[in-house]
Amino acid sequence: MPYTMHNFDNGADLAQALADRVAASLAAAVKARGEATLAVSGGSTPKAFFEALSTRALDWGKVKVTLVDERFVPADNARSNHLLVKTHLLKAEAAQAAFAPLYRPEKTIEDAARAASSAVPGMDRPFDVAILGMGTDGHTASFFPGGDHLAAALDLNEPRRVMTMEAPGAGEARLTLSFSALHDAGLLIVHIEGPEKKAVLDKALAGSDEAEMPIRAVLERAATTPDIYWAS
Numbered sequence: 555m556p557y558t559m560h561n562f563d564n565g566a567d568l569a570q571a572l573a574d575r576v577a578a579s580l581a582a583a584v585k586a587r588g589e590a591t592l593a594v595s596g597g598s599t600p601k602a603f604f605e606a607l608s609t610r611a612l613d614w615g616k617v618k619v620t621l622v623d624e625r626f627v628p629a630d631n632a633r634s635n636h637l638l639v640k641t642h643l644l645k646a647e648a649a650q651a652a653f654a655p656l657y658r659p660e661k662t663i664e665d666a667a668r669a670a671s672s673a674v675p676g677m678d679r680p681f682d683v684a685i686l687g688m689g690t691d692g693h694t695a696s697f698f699p700g701g702d703h704l705a706a707a708l709d710l711n712e713p714r715r716v717m718t719m720e721a722p723g724a725g726e727a728r729l730t731l732s733f734s735a736l737h738d739a740g741l742l743i744v745h746i747e748g749p750e751k752k753a754v755l756d757k758a759l760a761g762s763d764e765a766e767m768p769i770r771a772v773l774e775r776a777a778t779t780p781d782i783y784w785a786s
């Protein structure tokens with residue numbers, strides 16, 4: 555199970571180090587290809603990291619940002635990951651970045667997933683940077699235990715890049731990038747904080763049942779070796 559662990563004493567130090575690392579990867583992509591793509595997670599963990607990244611000087615006008623996953627709610631909903639990114643990342647230096655939401659105001663969530671698939675940048679090639687979180691149930695992105703489309707979402711042969719997911723622990727119906735869209739990112743980060751998440755990570759590393767803990771797909775099968783950033 556190959557991975558690289560980065561441990562920090564606190565979330566503030568982690569946020570600065572991760573912002574430096576991500577900014578360097580984005581800058582390298584802009585230099586090499588003239589543009590860079592970044593897929594970020596939502597939830598409560600990434601706020602300080604988003605704040606730090608938003609201050610990093612780089613050619614943000616050439617950076618395209620999207621979400622790893624989203625609830626099927628509009629951007630003014632307090633639980634929207636779009637709102638989180640807008641509030642904490644797309645400002646300061648990063649205000650110039652282009653943002654492509656996963657949520658689309660379509661009649662059905664399946665229509666929204668199709669619309670997002672064709673509108674989200676970087677879908678035809680690996681993301682330069684993808685940052686995953688992890689829930690205490692072992693979910694990552696919206697790959698939830700018991701999810702109705704979990705097996706397909708974790709299948710590396712799955713052609714859809716954006717999928718729908720409903721699961722008992724997910725609350726709202728979700729839109730999620732598929733594992734096939736995420737696993738080969740140039741830089742693949744798993745960002746977790748606190749002792750509870752560390753215990754969940756240790757449990758995930760000790761087993762192999764992906765249906766029980768979908769994060770195991772990332773830890774075991776991603777083409778890119780994940781870098782795990784953890785603050786105690």
Ligand SMILES: O=C1O[C@H](COP(=O)(O)O)[C@@H](O)[C@H](O)[C@H]1O
Nearest residue numbers: 595596597598599623687688689
């Ligand atoms: O539902 C979600 O949860 C995970 C973890 O969130 P956190 O609040 O425990 O940090 C997150 O990675 C994912 O993007 C989000 O939709």
